[in-house]
Amino acid sequence: xxxxxxxxxxxxxxxxxxxxxxxxxxxxxxxxxxxxxxxxxxxxxxxxxxxxxxxxxxxxxxxxxxxxxxxxxxxxxxxxxxxxxxxxxxxxxxxxxxxxxxxxxxxxxxxxxxxxxxxxxxxxxxxxxxxxxxxxxxxxxxxxxxxxxxxx
Amino acid sequence: xxxxxxxxxxxxxxxxxxxxxxxxxxxxxxxxxxxxxxxxxxxxxxxxxxxxxxxxxxxxxxxxxxxxxxxxxxxxxxxxxxxxxxxxxxxxxxxxxxxxxxxxxxxxxxxxxxxxxxxxxxxxxxxxxxxxxxxxxxxxxxxxxxxxx
Numbered sequence: 001x002x003x004x005x006x007x008x009x010x011x012x013x014x015x016x017x018x019x020x021x022x023x024x025x026x027x028x029x030x031x032x033x034x035x036x037x038x039x040x041x042x043x044x045x046x047x048x049x050x051x052x053x054x055x056x057x058x059x060x061x062x063x064x065x066x067x068x069x070x071x072x073x074x075x076x077x078x079x080x081x082x083x084x085x086x087x088x089x090x091x092x093x094x095x096x097x098x099x100x101x102x103x104x105x106x107x108x109x110x111x112x113x114x115x116x117x118x119x120x121x122x123x124x125x126x127x128x129x130x131x132x133x134x135x136x137x138x139x140x141x142x143x144x145x146x147x148x149x150x151x152x
Numbered sequence: 153x154x155x156x157x158x159x160x161x162x163x164x165x166x167x168x169x170x171x172x173x174x175x176x177x178x179x180x181x182x183x184x185x186x187x188x189x190x191x192x193x194x195x196x197x198x199x200x201x202x203x204x205x206x207x208x209x210x211x212x213x214x215x216x217x218x219x220x221x222x223x224x225x226x227x228x229x230x231x232x233x234x235x236x237x238x239x240x241x242x243x244x245x246x247x248x249x250x251x252x253x254x255x256x257x258x259x260x261x262x263x264x265x266x267x268x269x270x271x272x273x274x275x276x277x278x279x280x281x282x283x284x285x286x287x288x289x290x291x292x293x294x295x296x297x298x299x300x301x
Contacts, residue, residue: 037200037236044185044193080231107235129178129239 029053032062033078059089079106087120094121155297179241227256
């Protein structure tokens with residue numbers, strides 16, 4: 001991600017709390033995780049920010065959604081999942097030309113494993129569990145990204 | 153017992169759970185997610201944790217009873233249990249899971265069996281404690297009070 005010449009991100013931070021929630025309503029999020037507890041948690045975390053995520057339980061379901069034409073601004077991708085795991089799903093999505101923000105959320109903490117996951121095409125990788133600070137960070141990054149796209 | 157006493161009892165009880173390592177910061181985060189629009193969120197998540205854990209513990213028992221133990225399978229179950237216990241802040245359960253996974257990697261059956269016993273024990277402890285805590289909360293709510301955070 002590169003900031004264009006003269007792009008200023010400081011103006012984005014002036015939004016009030018309510019504005020933030022309202023503007024976030026336009027962002028679409030997909031949660032991909034095989035653990036129903038995590039899906040419930042992430043869903044709630046995101047709802048607090050005014051987001052209404054879709055949730056699926058494995059990588060294949062995520063890829064299928066994109067194949068039928070759905071699109072999401074942000075994908076939260078678990079690493080270990082049956083049928084198709086996070087690494088495979090991310091590679092597949094990137095091969096399909098999807099350039100949504102894909103964020104790995106994994107319980108594996110080993111550096112090398114997070115690196116492998118990053119190399120499949122992630123924008124960021126975090127250790128579970130998701131926290132409000134991480135979401136704030138990601139939303140800021142998303143806003144910057146959307147601004148970049150609009151300024152092209 | 154009057155309302156104020158009940159509320160104090162709850163605060164003390166919760167504090168002890170944190171001090172004794174039964175719960176950690178993650179549980180606090182969970183409580184912070186609950187609000188008027190989702191007043192039963194914590195209970196729902198914890199109930200899901202109970203269901204999940206019981207299923208996983210049964211699977212683990214079965215897997216370790218096999219003639220030829222499939223350590224990959226055992227590890228996968230422990231990984232899940234570690235994940236969910238960590239998500240709700242059940243710290244002691246999570247810690248046993250970490251040791252459990254090491255034994256899986258070493259393909260050490262004795263170690264695994266021992267860990268299974270330990271994790272069952274820790275799980276039933278935290279289950280009892282959480283249930284007691286919810287009961288106290290319910291008593292307070294029934295008496296017309298609010299839950300001190």
